[in-house]
Amino acid sequence: MKLDSHRFCVAPMMEWTDRHCRYFLRLISARAFLYTEMVTAEAVLFGDKERVLGFDAAEHPVGLQLGGCNPEKLAAAARIGADWGYDEINLNIGCPSDRVQSGRFGACLMADPELVAECVSAMGEAAAVPVTVKCRIGIDDQDAEKSLDRFVDTVAEAGCSTFLVHARKAWLDGLSPKENRDVPPLDHGRVHRLKARRPQLEIVINGGIASLEEAAPHLRHLDGVMLGRAAYADPHLLAEVDRALYGANAQPPTRLDVLDRFMAYVERELARGVRLNAMTRHVLGLFHGQPRARVFRRHLAENAHLDGAGIEVLEQARAIVAGEAYRAVAAE
Known part of the structure; x- marks a missing residue:
């Protein structure tokens, strides 16, 4: 080591x-x-x-x-x-x-x-x-x-x-x-x-x-x-x-980069029978301090635990935090 x-x-x-x-x-x-x-x-x-x-x-x-x-x-x-x-x-x-x-x-x-x-x-x-x-x-x-x-x-x-x-x-x-x-x-x-x-x-x-x-x-x-x-x-x-x-030279990943890569993992694990909220509970802090972070967390907390919840819940949460569907999905 x-x-x-x-x-x-x-x-x-x-x-x-x-x-x-x-x-x-x-x-x-x-x-x-x-x-x-x-x-x-x-x-x-x-x-x-x-x-x-x-x-x-x-x-x-x-x-x-x-x-x-x-x-x-x-x-x-x-x-x-x-x-x-x-x-x-x-x-x-x-x-x-x-x-x-x-x-x-x-x-x-x-x-x-x-x-x-x-x-x-x-x-x-x-x-x-x-x-x-x-x-x-x-x-x-x-x-x-x-x-x-x-x-x-x-x-x-x-x-x-x-x-x-x-x-x-x-x-x-x-x-x-x-x-x-x-x-x-x-x-x-x-x-x-x-x-x-x-x-x-x-x-x-x-x-x-x-x-x-x-x-x-x-x-x-x-x-x-x-x-x-x-x-x-x-x-x-x-x-x-x-x-x-x-001392790494690589550019640090953005929050959206991380979420996009995690979504591929989530899809794979869903196919193995893992419940969505078992995975999404770990990403609730990913956008800590960023705009729309609270709505992102709320969307996942309210929907990821539901029976049959799939990758679309995480896709919607991504759209919220990216500002692409803020009014449509996350109206407060």
Whole structure:
């Protein structure tokens, strides 16, 4: 894997970064590193493989994010993920949800770096692709200076050289997963200090970064940035990623270019039986801040979920946002 492969990443987000979302984002940036939603090791081992792991070859580079705490199961799942063609296997040590805690994985494992190291070692031996870890700077009342250093040192010793660090603690008791994305204060400086202390490791920062302009100061000191909700709400911000961060010469795609190319994918997936709104829900932010964006979103929200909805709904939405049918289709 190239050393700059994580320079810009889109965070794994439950119920958001599915295969349709990732295909759509790839149309905007050829270089951004994408991740699946978190998938439990058990789902990989015992679930419908195509439903759980299937992805389009156009999505590369793409990583499979696993959740779990059993080294043997994680190793088996990592091997399967690598065999399916994923470029990386990422272990989730950051999710704070009650469901995840009850299964003893996610952020609660930051309290047990030895077990995480055992998992990473087993996964690394099983999968012929890199194994990385996404974590927080700490949990609950941990001293984030001491505990993060201990966690990273222990897991790095087991073979992990890339850490994607959400620059917030996770409060496992008293805050919901939604609150854990906003309430614990950001401490970007803690991630910078980690990199300064362990310069040989690849350190990617996540949390509270909403644009390439905000990413720039971090990229002077860290190996990469990861955007989550900002990239989903305004996906066209990825259009400058290839040129600004990877030195590409190609002209960034326009919003209409992206939509036109996505429509070809939508037609193909509709023929396979995928419902229209399973795909169009990911494009609602494509025209963020542009004229007629609200009417574009409303047209899709009101029509794409209907039984039998087909490509014509998306064609009408395109006509609206392009101004070609604004009065006829989108009269307010």
